[in-house]
Structure formats: C-alpha cells, structure tokens
Amino acid sequence: MAHVEDNSGAPATPAPPTSDAGRPRPRKARRVSAFAQPHTATFSPGRTAFWFLLPTAVVLALFLYYPMLRTVALSLFSVRFYGQQQRFSGLENYVRLVTDPASYGSIVRTVVISGIVIVGSIGIALFLAALLNQRIRGARMYRLMLIWPLAMSTAISGIVFLVIFNPNFGLVNSALEPFGIQPEWFRDRTLAQIVMIIALIWNRVGYNLVFYTAAYQTLPTDTLEAALVDGASPWQRFRHVTFPLLSPMTLFLLVTSTVFAFFDAYAIAEVFGGGPLDATSILIFELTENAFRNDRIGLAAAQSVLLFAAVAYITTVQLRQGRRRVTYQ
Amino acid sequence: MRTTKVLTAGAAAALLLAACGDSATDQSGTADDANAEDLGAEEDDIVLTFWHGLGGDNEEFINDELAAKYSEETDGVVVNAQMRGTYNEVLDQSIVAAGTDEAPHIVQLYEIGVQLARDSGIFAPIHELDTEGIIDPDDYVPAVSSYYTDETGDLYSAPWNSSNPIVYINRDLFEEAGLDPDDPPERFSEVLDACEQIMDAGVSDACFGMPIHSWFFEQTVAQQGGLLANNDNGRSGRATEVLLDSPEAVNVLEFWQEMDERGYWLTSGAREDWDDPRTLMANGQIAMAMDSTAAVGTYEASLEELGNELGTAFMPIPDDAERHGTVIGGASLYILDGHSEEETQAALEFVNWLSEEQQDIAWHQFTGYFPVRSDTNEALDAEGWWDENPNFATAVQQLEETTVTPATQGAVMGPFPEIREIVLDAVEETLFEGTDPADALSANKERADAALEEYNADVEGS
Numbered sequence: 001m002a003h004v005e006d007n008s009g010a011p012a013t014p015a016p017p018t019s020d021a022g023r024p025r026p027r028k029a030r031r032v033s034a035f036a037q038p039h040t041a042t043f044s045p046g047r048t049a050f051w052f053l054l055p056t057a058v059v060l061a062l063f064l065y066y067p068m069l070r071t072v073a074l075s076l077f078s079v080r081f082y083g084q085q086q087r088f089s090g091l092e093n094y095v096r097l098v099t100d101p102a103s104y105g106s107i108v109r110t111v112v113i114s115g116i117v118i119v120g121s122i123g124i125a126l127f128l129a130a131l132l133n134q135r136i137r138g139a140r141m142y143r144l145m146l147i148w149p150l151a152m153s154t155a156i157s158g159i160v161f162l163v164i165f166n167p168n169f170g171l172v173n174s175a176l177e178p179f180g181i182q183p184e185w186f187r188d189r190t191l192a193q194i195v196m197i198i199a200l201i202w203n204r205v206g207y208n209l210v211f212y213t214a215a216y217q218t219l220p221t222d223t224l225e226a227a228l229v230d231g232a233s234p235w236q237r238f239r240h241v242t243f244p245l246l247s248p249m250t251l252f253l254l255v256t257s258t259v260f261a262f263f264d265a266y267a268i269a270e271v272f273g274g275g276p277l278d279a280t281s282i283l284i285f286e287l288t289e290n291a292f293r294n295d296r297i298g299l300a301a302a303q304s305v306l307l308f309a310a311v312a313y314i315t316t317v318q319l320r321q322g323r324r325r326v327t328y329q
Numbered sequence: 330m331r332t333t334k335v336l337t338a339g340a341a342a343a344l345l346l347a348a349c350g351d352s353a354t355d356q357s358g359t360a361d362d363a364n365a366e367d368l369g370a371e372e373d374d375i376v377l378t379f380w381h382g383l384g385g386d387n388e389e390f391i392n393d394e395l396a397a398k399y400s401e402e403t404d405g406v407v408v409n410a411q412m413r414g415t416y417n418e419v420l421d422q423s424i425v426a427a428g429t430d431e432a433p434h435i436v437q438l439y440e441i442g443v444q445l446a447r448d449s450g451i452f453a454p455i456h457e458l459d460t461e462g463i464i465d466p467d468d469y470v471p472a473v474s475s476y477y478t479d480e481t482g483d484l485y486s487a488p489w490n491s492s493n494p495i496v497y498i499n500r501d502l503f504e505e506a507g508l509d510p511d512d513p514p515e516r517f518s519e520v521l522d523a524c525e526q527i528m529d530a531g532v533s534d535a536c537f538g539m540p541i542h543s544w545f546f547e548q549t550v551a552q553q554g555g556l557l558a559n560n561d562n563g564r565s566g567r568a569t570e571v572l573l574d575s576p577e578a579v580n581v582l583e584f585w586q587e588m589d590e591r592g593y594w595l596t597s598g599a600r601e602d603w604d605d606p607r608t609l610m611a612n613g614q615i616a617m618a619m620d621s622t623a624a625v626g627t628y629e630a631s632l633e634e635l636g637n638e639l640g641t642a643f644m645p646i647p648d649d650a651e652r653h654g655t656v657i658g659g660a661s662l663y664i665l666d667g668h669s670e671e672e673t674q675a676a677l678e679f680v681n682w683l684s685e686e687q688q689d690i691a692w693h694q695f696t697g698y699f700p701v702r703s704d705t706n707e708a709l710d711a712e713g714w715w716d717e718n719p720n721f722a723t724a725v726q727q728l729e730e731t732t733v734t735p736a737t738q739g740a741v742m743g744p745f746p747e748i749r750e751i752v753l754d755a756v757e758e759t760l761f762e763g764t765d766p767a768d769a770l771s772a773n774k775e776r777a778d779a780a781l782e783e784y785n786a787d788v789e790g791s
Contacts (some may be wrong), residue, residue: 080787081449082421087787166597166605168534169612186598187761273600276757292417294747294780295445 068308074301083297093302110282113197114261120201121260122253125208126246130238132209133216143213150206154264158271161199162186189279192272196280199268204260208253215249244327251322255315262311283307368400368407375675377408380423381437382416382660383490390695399682406675416442416660417746420449423665427451432665434676437489439660440476441745444563446663447485448743448788453666455677456483463677469684472654472731473701475738477661480564486661487680490698492623493655494548495723498640499533499632502616506530513642517584520617520645524593527616535595537588538606538618541756543749544658545619546581547740553577553650554736558781561735567785568742571777573755573770580647582759582766589760598761600753611635619644621658622724625697629720641723654731656739659698699725743784751777 078089097103132143149157164171165185173182185191219242227241266284274281274289287307291300368376383391396410413419416439426432428451438446446452455464456479466474466484479485500510506527514520524536539545547557555577558568572578588594595615597605606618611631620628625641632639646652662680664673682688689705692698694714699721700706706725709715715722731737742748755773758764 078787080784081445082424084424084449084451085787162597162599162602163604166608168595168597168605168614169608184598192598271599273753275600275753276598276761277754289750292421293750294744 071301071304074298075305077298077301079298079301080295082295086298089298093299094306096299097302097306105278106281106283106286109193109279110262110284113193113200113282114258114265116197117200117204117261117265118254118257120197121204121208121257122250124201125205125212125253126250128205128209129212129216130242132213143209146209147206149202150210152203154200154203154267155271157199157203158268161195161202161268162271165195186272187276189277192276192279196265196268196272200261200265203268204257207260208257211249211253212246215246219245247322247326248328251318251326254318254322258311258314258318262307368397368409373405375406375672377406377435377672377676377679378433379408379410379435379437379679380413380419380433381410382412382414382419382439383437384412387696388412390692394691394695395683395688399679403678406679408679420446424449424451427665428667432667434665434668434672435680436663436665437660438486438663440656440658440739441742441749443477443486444741444743444745447479451665452486452663454479454481454483454485455487455664455680456481456485458664458673459677461674463674464681468702468704470701470703470706470728471733472728472737473657475733476657486663487684488657488661488701489659489684490692490696491657491659491701492621492698493657493724493727494545494619494644495622495727496642496644497610497618497620497624497628498642499610499613499616499635499637500640501637502527502532502613503640505532506616510640513640515643515645516648517580517645518648520584521587521591521593523617524588524591528593533616534609534614536593536616538595538609538615539620540601540603540606541596541599541753541760542601542603543752543756544621546578546752546756548644548655548658549581549646550575550577551656551736551739552644552646552653553580554653554734556736557740558742562738563741564735564738567788568740568781569778569785571742571748571774571781573752573774573777574767577650578770579767580650582756582770584645584647585756586759586766600757607631613637622699622721623659623697625720625724639720641720643723643727652730653734654737655727656737657728693721697721699728742781743788744780747780748777751780 075093076088076090078087078092079085128146132139132146136142152160165173167173167182167184167186170185172185176182183191185195223245224237224241227237232240263284265282266288269280269282269285270288272280274285283303284307287300287303290296290303379396381388381391391410391412396408400407411433413422416437419436420438420442423433423436436452456466464484464487466478469484469488473488473491474484477484477486477488496513498510498513503510503513503523506523507530508523508526514523520537527533527536550557555575556562556572557578558572559570560566560568562568585594589596595609596602599605603620606615606620607624607627609615610618610628611634613635618628629639643652644655662683664676664680668676684692684701684705686702686705686708689700689702690709693700693705693709700709706729715725751773754776755766755769758769758773759766
C-alpha cells in the first residue's frame with residue numbers, strides 16, 4: 001500500500017516510455033515481460049501495472065479461472081450427493097456423452113435453435129437500427145420502446161411468453177381467432193421451438209439494437225454523403241457503405257449473441273420444462289438439469305467442458321473469418 | 330457530442346444488464362441473511378439456524394410469526410430462519426455447509442428428497458437424536474408421519490407442511506349445467522359424464538383443468554392402492570424397480586388421454602404449469618380443476634371475483650377401485666448431525682414447538698397446508714372452523730380416510746426428481762402423440778429403472 005502512496009506524491013512525473021506503439025520493436029524485447037522492465041527513477045511501470053491489475057486478476061482467478069479448472073477436474077469424477085461422494089472415473093463421463101444416442105439429437109436441436117436466434121436477433125436489430133436512423137418524428141421514443149425488452153431477464157420473458165402463447169387464454173390465439181386458427185403451441189414440438197426462438201430473439205434484439213444504434217451514430221457522414229452525391233440508391237448505400245462500416249460491430253454482436261444463444265437460453269428452456277418431448281431441451285438446459293435436478297454433477301461438468309470447447313471453437317472461427325472480412329475505417 | 334451519446338447508450342446498456350443480472354440471481358435469496366446480533370441474540374445464547382425453501386408470504390410468516398416469536402418466548406435460544414431457494418438448492422447448500430461453522434441445525438426438504446437426504450449422510454434420524462423424548466411421534470396424524478418414518482418405524486424427520494390434491498369445483502357452473510355441486514363426480518366415468526353434460530350445456534369453454542405434473546399421477550396410483558416402486562415403495566428395502574407399467578398406472582393415463590381426446594381437459598400443454606388451471610378457473614373457462622390444497626385461498630379469491638362459489642371434492646379414481654387415500658406432499662424438517670448435544674436438543678424443542686397446536690392452527694389457516702397434529706384437528710373442529718370453511722376440510726377428510734399402507738406412505742427413491750421427468754415424458758407421448766398409455770409407460774419404465782439402478786450402484790459404491 002505504501003508503494004501506491006509514494007506514487008501519488010509525484011503526479012507530475014512524465015509518463016515513461018511504456019508504449020512502443022507505432023515504432024517497430026526489436027525482436028528480443030518481445031520476450032521480456034512487462035513486469036521485468038527496467039526501473040525508472042520515480043516508479044516502475046511493471047509494479048504499477050501489477051497493482052492496477054491485481055484486483056481484476058484476483059476476481060478473475062477466484063470467480064472464473066478457479067471454477068473453470070474445478071469444472072474440468074469434476075468432469076473426471078462420478079459425483080453424487082452434490083459433491084459429497086466423489087469417485088475418480090477418468091473419461092467415463094465423456095464416453096457416456098459421446099456414446100449416448102440422445103446426445104446427437106440435442107446437439108442438432110441446440111445448433112439449429114441457436115443458429116436461428118443468432119442470425120435472427122442480429123438481422124432484426126440491424127433492420128430496426130437502420131429504420132431508427134432515419135430522420136423521423138419520435139425516433140427517440142421508438143428507440144426506447146424497442147430497447148425495452150432488454151430490461152427483462154430471460155426467465156421472466158419465458159414466463160411472459162408462456163402466458164402470451166397460452167392456447168386457451170393467451171393474446172396470440174385471441175388475435176388469431178378471426179382467422180379460425182388456434183395453434184396448440186406447447187403440444188407440438190416445432191411450434192414450441194418456434195415460441196422459444198421468438199422469445200429468445202425478442203429478448204436479445206434490444207441488446208443488439210443498443211450497439212448498432214451506437215455504431216450508427218459514429219458512421220462517417222462524409223463517406224455516406226459521397227455515396228449520395230455519386231447517385232447510389234438507398235439499398236446500394238446500405239449494402240456497400242453502411243453495412244461494411246458496421247461490420248466490426250456485427251462481428252462483436254455475432255460473438256456475444258453466440259454466447260447468449262448457447263448459454264443464456266437456459267432460462268427459457270427451464271420455463272418450458274424442456275418439453276414437449278424434449279423439443280426445447282437444449283444442451284445448456286440438459287446440463288443444468290443434470291447438475292441440479294438429477295444430482296450428476298460430474299456428468300454436467302463434462303457437458304459444460306464440451307459445450308465450452310464448442311462455443312470457444314465457434315467464436316474463434318467467427319473472429320478469424322471476421323478479421324478477414326471486417327472493414328475498419 | 331457523438332462520443333457523449335455513445336457513452337450514454339453504453340452506460341444505459343450496462344445499467345440494464347446489471348439490473349437483469351440482479352433479478353436472475355435474486356431468487357436464491359441468500360443476500361438477506363440476518364446475523365444473530367440483528368435478531369437480538371446475546372452472548373451465550375444458542376443460535377439455531379433454520380434453512381427452508383418457502384418464499385413470499387410464507388417466508389414472512391415464518392420470520393415474523395414463528396422464528397421471532399419463538400426467540401422471544403424462549404430464554405437463551407434465538408432462531409435464525411433463512412429462505413435458501415428451492416428445496417433442491419436447500420439440500421445442495423446443506424451438504425456443502427455440513428461440517429463447517431455455517432452448517433444449519435434444521436433443514437426443510439421436500440417429500441421426494443427423502444431417500445437422497447438419508448443417503449447424503451449429513452442428517453441424523455430424529456429417533457436417534459431425541460434421547461429425552463421431546464418429539465412424540467404419536468402426536469402426529471398417522472397418515473402424515475408415516476411418510477417420514479424409516480425402516481425402524483420411527484420418525485427420521487418431523488412432518489411440517491403437508492398437502493394433497495383435491496378437485497376444485499365452480500358450483501355455479503355445475504348448477505347451470507344441471508349438475509348437483511353437492512354430489513360431485515368421484516369416479517372416472519362420473520367425471521366423464523359430468524364433463525359431457527357441462528360441454529353440452531355450453532356453460533364454459535371446457536370442463537377440466539390440471540397442471541401436467543407427475544404428482545397427480547403418483548397420487549391417483551396411490552389412491553388405487555398401487556405402488557410406484559417395488560420393495561413396498563422402497564420402504565422394506567431399497568427400491569430397484571419403478572412400477573410404471575402397473576395396471577393402476579395405466580388406468581391413470583388412459584383416463585387422462587380420454588379427457589384430453591374428448592376435449593374436456595383444457596391445458597396449455599406446458600410442463601408443470603401451475604398457473605394454467607388457476608387462470609382457466611378464474612376466467613370461468615372450466616368448471617373443475619385438480620390442484621393442491623395449498624391453493625384453496627387462490628381459488629376462493631378468484632371465484633369470488635368472478636361472482637361464483639367454490640366447492641371442493643375428493644380426487645377422482647377408477648370406477649372399480651377402492652379408495653385407499655392420498656400420499657402426503659410437502660416437506661418435513663431434518664436435523665443435521667454433528668452439532669453439540671445442547672444445540673441438538675434445542676433444535677428438537679423448536680421443531681416440536683413449530684407444530685404445537687397454536688402454531689399448527691395459525692400455519693394451516695394462513696397457508697392451506699393441513700394440520701399435522703391430531704390435537705390441532707380436534708381443536709379446529711371444536712372451534713367450528715371446518716363447518717365455516719368446508720373447502721379447507723376436504724383435504725383433511727381425504728387425509729383422515731387414508732389407510733396407511735406402503736402405497737399411501739409414498740415411494741422413496743433416490744433419483745425421484747429425475748423419475749418425475751420420465752413420467753412426464755410418458756404423459757406427453759400419450760397426450761400429444763396419441764401413443765397407447767401402456768406402451769408409453771413400459772417404454773419409459775426402462776429409463777426410470779436405469780436411473781434407479783445407477784443411483785443405487787453409486788450409493789453402494791460409497
């Protein structure tokens with residue numbers, strides 16, 4: 001602590017050359033860690049960095065890295081009674097997951113549902129952001145209303161959708177009454193999946209919209225004006241100017257929405273109970289069921305390791321591909 | 330200018346995210362743990378920690394009317410009641426806390442967690458701990474206490490909040506359809522006939538409502554004297570087989586399928602959707618609903634708002650079946666092993682006090698859970714409570730008419746929560762896919778048996 005106070009006494013000290021940005025760095029220097037940089041007269045950048053990073057590092061280690069390592073370790077055990085009984089079982093949990101024919105059904109289900117949610121929530125958000133960027137009366141009001149669903153937790157929106165789509169007293173079927181159709185939303189696998197997808201997209205669009213709207217406001221007006229002067233149609237302006245300029249944001253939303261679709265979708269599946277007949281039973285739901293309802297924490301840990309690996313792989317591919325295609329100003 | 334806007338949007342987004350995060354995690358309700366000093370504990374006082382899974386109004390009642398009152402009345406003892414999430418979470422946390430300073434003294438767990446709680450090894454049976462005879466098993470209504478006795482025939486845990494399913498009736502709709510609400514249908518064929526009459530009279534959209542929940546299936550099997558698991562429902566030895574293909578089980582699903590196919594049963598189709606029948610009844614869309622006795626208050630209030638009168642009836646059973654009674658649902662109180670002799674005795678005293686007459690009456694009248702002590706029932710009778718509140722009486726009568734057999738004692742199986750899901754798979758195949766009930770049940774029996782086998786192997790491996 002005393003060390004920090006010492007530093008605060010010399011605020012006027014010019015910043016030491018910590019950053020080599022812009023200058024080509026000698027190859028050797030790369031190997032040297034930030035902590036091992038030579039001490040300057042008043043303070044050492046390495047130590048300062050250490051103290052600044054410490055709180056974050058401690059929080060990350062305690063709440064992220066330790067649980068992750070613990071999950072990997074647990075996946076090698078047969079665990080009962082919520083951890084009281086642990087027997088080392090090697091790769092048994094993984095073998096069981098890979099050889100269980102039901103696994104493939106849930107993988108396909110999860111990939112399809114998540115894929116539609118990711119594309120749908122980004123596409124709709126982009127469309128709405130484009131509309132909101134028009135100079136129309138009440139644009140701020142519309143923006144507020146469209147972002148509103150974000151304020152609702154996924155679990156609550158699941159409950160709301162359960163009521164809205166209730167075939168006997170829900171809003172949707174009342175609205176469909178004049179047309180003579182009364183779908184039984186929770187008795188049919190496909191219909192239940194559609195409701196789940198709508199609920200997830202509805203829940204996510206607000207988040208994506210906030211970021212797209214923010215990105216829209218930073219678009220360079222001169223480029224757009226140039227396109228306008230060149231006589232580009234609104235579609236051409238969107239397709240060839242706006243969309244490429246928004247691509248860094250699209251990449252960011254692609255990654256965050258992927259994480260949302262694979263992990264946060266749990267709460268809605270929970271409200272639907274995974275049914276009917278497992279139609280809404282996606283991987284993250286099965287995992288939590290195994291951990292907390294069925295008391296198979298080892299198996300759930302193995303599932304979560306596999307799910308983590310899959311999502312990590314998907315996002316890596318997205319980032320790699322994205323780097324090639326994204327246009328930075 | 331532009332940056333400010335972006336920053337504002339970002340800050341708003343962050344705030345919203347934080348708000349969402351809070352609402353999702355709040356459910357566990359562990360943040361408001363009162364510490365002992367706040368509860369007025371002095372040095373040398375025994376602080377009893379009581380973990381339970383009841384939220385909302387019930388939680389407040391436990392804090393104000395039970396825990397605080399006991400602390401005030403009893404010298405040297407302070408009760409710290411904490412709501413710790415769902416029953417599953419309560420068990421989970423108790424296991425983690427066992428053996429540490431944080432370990433609770435008393436834990437409330439649901440009926441289907443009986444085997445798991447016993448196998449977890451963190452609790453001690455009340456009949457072993459209670460060397461001074463603080464808790465008298467004979468005080469309890471036999472049909473209630475029988476669920477919580479172990480192979481010795483004595484109490485392992487102490488009964489507390491218990492309920493069973495009954496049928497709620499909209500008396501006005503019954504009369505409009507030309508039915509006698511004082512003679513409600515009690516057999517499957519009578520229910521079908523009554524429903525036909527209700528549908529023909531066109532007094533409501535449909536006839537009947539019920540959550541798609543395994544509990545109602547288990548109860549109707551028990552009413553017929555059917556077992557859910559072998560070895561006397563796992564009472565005379567560890568259960569090794571789930572009897573999903575029994576004739577009693579098939580009866581239930583055949584009846585459900587028929588009610589559904591004829592359009593009498595109105596359901597959202599979602600699993601364990603408790604709000605569904607309650608809303609349908611409140612809208613006057615159905616004339617009958619099967620639900621827990623713990624919902625008496627809800628139904629009374631909603632029908633009153635509708636301007637209709639509520640009636641109640643016993644659960645329907647097959648035409649040729651004999652009525653054996655219901656299995657109690659709800660939860661009981663467990664004492665953790667490993668606390669000092671002094672603290673354990675204090676915990677037993679509190680558990681006993683919780684269902685003593687005065688508390689038992691207050692609890693019943695507030696929640697709709699029925700009284701668990703025989704004395705309480707007599708006192709309420711003398712007071713005229715049942716005559717004035719016949720809808721509260723139905724469940725108690727249904728309980729009184731229960732003969733204690735392994736069937737009505739209820740099944741004890743380690744992976745009961747998982748088996749409930751498997752039962753619902755069979756129900757959904759029957760209702761939604763038109764699968765023959767017997768086929769659906771025997772196909773899912775294999776999965777249930779496998780879950781049981783795996784659990785048993787793991788327990789023996791310990």
